[in-house]
Amino acid sequence: MAAPGVLKLACVVVVCAAVVAPCAEAAMSCGDVTQRLAPCLTFLQKGGAVQPSCCGGIRTLLSAAKTTGDRQTACKCMKSTAMNIPSIKLNFAAQLPGKCGVNIPYPISPSTDCSKVKQR
Numbered sequence: 001m002a003a004p005g006v007l008k009l010a011c012v013v014v015v016c017a018a019v020v021a022p023c024a025e026a027a028m029s030c031g032d033v034t035q036r037l038a039p040c041l042t043f044l045q046k047g048g049a050v051q052p053s054c055c056g057g058i059r060t061l062l063s064a065a066k067t068t069g070d071r072q073t074a075c076k077c078m079k080s081t082a083m084n085i086p087s088i089k090l091n092f093a094a095q096l097p098g099k100c101g102v103n104i105p106y107p108i109s110p111s112t113d114c115s116k117v118k119q120r
Contacts, residue, residue, distance in 0.1 A: 028069075028073050030073065032064070034081065036057035036058070037058065037078075039053035040054035040057065044093055055100035058100050059100070068117070072114050079114065082110060090108070094107070
């Protein structure tokens, strides 16, 4: 079972994953986000190589975030996790989309306004 820190860190990656389609209600939960992004925790804390399971989790979240609500939920979850896990390095979080070959149309940052996250 993943450590609590791993699950919280996974939310940071959610900012990356909060990029998908429209709708008002969010079917995605913070638990979904943390589960998919848990494999990214080591990278987010220490840098180095990104595990394939991390990139796979990000891609899964991107394809699952079908609505604006899903994207906003993912964004909020990631921000909350980043604030609760001080060992997460924001510069590593910002590198994650490029390392996984995905495009996120907003910065991965605590200053990101999740209410403005919309469909592509």
